[in-house]
Amino acid sequence: MYPDNYRYTKEHEWVLVEGDTGTIGITHHAQGELGDIVYVDLPKVGTEIAQHSTFGSVESVKAVSDIYSPVSGEILAINDILATAPEKLNADPHGDAWLVKVKLKDLSEIPGLMTAADYKNYIGA
């Protein structure tokens, strides 16, 4: 369920690091807690985001939740399908429904994030 090559945060985001690019999403656990997702608010390409700072929000029928970035960097791409199909975040949060791709600013941030085993332990999965 939780890919071993991803790193995770306590706020239930994941990041996949490939070279100096990071792909960021929310976890399966997060989508389950949120329930039916109806709206995703993401920053524009080119925006600088900082580790552990909020850079967008995900809204379920009932509530708004901030998204915190696992890493610092510059937004290279946002996942356009979420604008018209936010429910994909419920269906495939670790795959097609990634949120943004960033150009990583500081690779030394990565080892401080949870591994899949740490995260599963953290959520009691």
Next chain:
Amino acid sequence: MNESAALQATPLNATHRKLGAKMVDFGGWDMPVQYKGILDEHKAVRTGVGVFDVSHMGELVVRGPQALDLVNWIATNDAAKLKTGQIHYSGLLYEHGGFVDDILVHKVADDEYFICVNASNQDKDFAHIEAANTFQATVENAGARYAQIAVQGPKALAVCQKLTATDLAPIRYYWFVDGEFAGVSARIARTGYTGEDGFEIYVRPDEAVAVWEAIFEAGAEFGIIPCGLGARNTLRLEAKMALYGHEIDATISPLEADLAWMVKLDKPGFIGKAALEEQKAAGLSRKLCGFEMIGRGIGRDGYEIEIDGVKAGWVTSGGPAPTLGKNVGLCYLPIANAVPGQKINVIIRGVAVEAVTVPTPFYKRAK
């Protein structure tokens, strides 16, 4: 003792947990907010049938030779117009015209009225009515004697009819009968908080689980599902039904809340009447209206509203309207702006997003 141990539980609490419900603290009650998902539950009620445990709701019973006089003194609607077996929506007000609660008054007999009140308000309501009771009438805080299950949706009649010998079809909207239901004594009311046809069934708490199970057995052929407070909220919002603490509270009058229809200023005195007459004569300064988002975003409860860059009001309830596929809400606006077609900005997390006022209700079922 931890906090969750202090929460009140309905007789169906273990049933919800077995069904995998997500439970939340709702005004001090441990209640299911959703089972599988709010959108599926919402759709089931609009197109088929869904079932809600609303046993947290309070019940008050007014009895005695002057029961009618007491009810008419403490509530805004005219209970003298009710026939035995009939129900109406009414307001319990303070002297200053703000809401103590909104209530459903059921006329059981000339000397008995059964009042359904909001869960977290029931003790306050009881104390308020007791304090106003100078009549030959008694008031019972009867919440502990009742569980309440709401069966809602176009298939609710077909499901409920399988469980009772009482002919349910002739019961009109906002009427009730007392009869046997799923083998137990029940009060069967054609009411609901969803904007859909349906029944609210009042039974003894120790019989609630058996009744719930019988409803699901009867409803299986119609695809019946359990529904939580999340869907209850989206359904009532589409139907523009007020929620205490949101559209109405102690600072809001029924005239402001667009509920003048349940205030009968032509009946003899009632608590809050003078304040409402004064407000009516002076003219309202603000009024509840509906809006639809135009820009991307969802205007939610408590968000501020601006018109031309000036703070003008606030969102009382807002969110997605699943039946309409739009993001809608209710809000208070200055009276001059409280008409359909007014462009407004909802301040969503610091950003002004365009919206427009629209006629309500957002959803009305085909009769």
